[in-house]
Amino acid sequence: MDNLSFRLEQARKNAQLTRDEVVQLASQTSGFSRSSLQDWEQQESSREPKIEYLLDLARIYGVHPWTLMTGEQLSQSSQNVHWLALLDMNNQSTDLSYPLPNWWLNERAIDASQLVGYLYKGDTMSPLIGNDAVVIINKQQNQLIDGAVYALLINNELFIRRIQRLPTGLKIISDNQKYSAFDISQEQLKERDFLAVIGQVIYIGSDIQKI
Numbered sequence: 001m002d003n004l005s006f007r008l009e010q011a012r013k014n015a016q017l018t019r020d021e022v023v024q025l026a027s028q029t030s031g032f033s034r035s036s037l038q039d040w041e042q043q044e045s046s047r048e049p050k051i052e053y054l055l056d057l058a059r060i061y062g063v064h065p066w067t068l069m070t071g072e073q074l075s076q077s078s079q080n081v082h083w084l085a086l087l088d089m090n091n092q093s094t095d096l097s098y099p100l101p102n103w104w105l106n107e108r109a110i111d112a113s114q115l116v117g118y119l120y121k122g123d124t125m126s127p128l129i130g131n132d133a134v135v136i137i138n139k140q141q142n143q144l145i146d147g148a149v150y151a152l153l154i155n156n157e158l159f160i161r162r163i164q165r166l167p168t169g170l171k172i173i174s175d176n177q178k179y180s181a182f183d184i185s186q187e188q189l190k191e192r193d194f195l196a197v198i199g200q201v202i203y204i205g206s207d208i209q210k211i
Contacts, residue, residue: 011067083098119134126176146165150199
C-alpha cells in the first residue's frame, strides 16, 4: 500500500538505516524520538511527521521531500528545484532546507537569492501561521504596506507580524488576539538600528492541521 507510512519505511530501508541510526542522525537537527519514527511508519497509525521532521527525513534518506509526500520520484539535486536554507527564530541555521520549484520562482519573477526562510515557532500569528510552519520572506519587498505581514528586527529581536501605519508611527499586530499589539513611535523609528525591515512574507508552508 503506497501511503506516507509505507514510503517513510521504504525510504529508510533503501538508505540502509535502522531506526536508531535515523534518530541519531536527526538528533542535531530536528530531533525526534524513536517511538515517533516507529509510529510514522506504522500502517495503522494516524500520526504523521510535522513538516520540520519530514524535511529532515528527506535529507537523511537522500530523497526529495515531494517523493516522501507523494511517491513521485524526484532527485534531491533536481535542477528544477531551488533549496532554501531555513533559519530559526533566532536567525540561526537549522541545517534544514525547503524546496522551491523553479517554475514557482519564475512565474512570480522572484530572485531566489533575495529570499529568507524561517522555521516559525509559536502561535502569535495563528491562525495564519501555525507552529512549525515554513515562512518565506522576500527581502526585495521591504516597503511597508498597511495590513501586510513582515519579518522585522525590532531592537535586534526578530518578529514576524502584521503592521499598520499610524500618524504617530507603526502598530505591530499579532493575528492571535490573545497577544497585544504594540506601537513603535516616530521617535523610535528615527533611532539608528531600532527597526529593520527584513522583508515581506510571501509564502507559508504548514501541515494542514496547523493552519
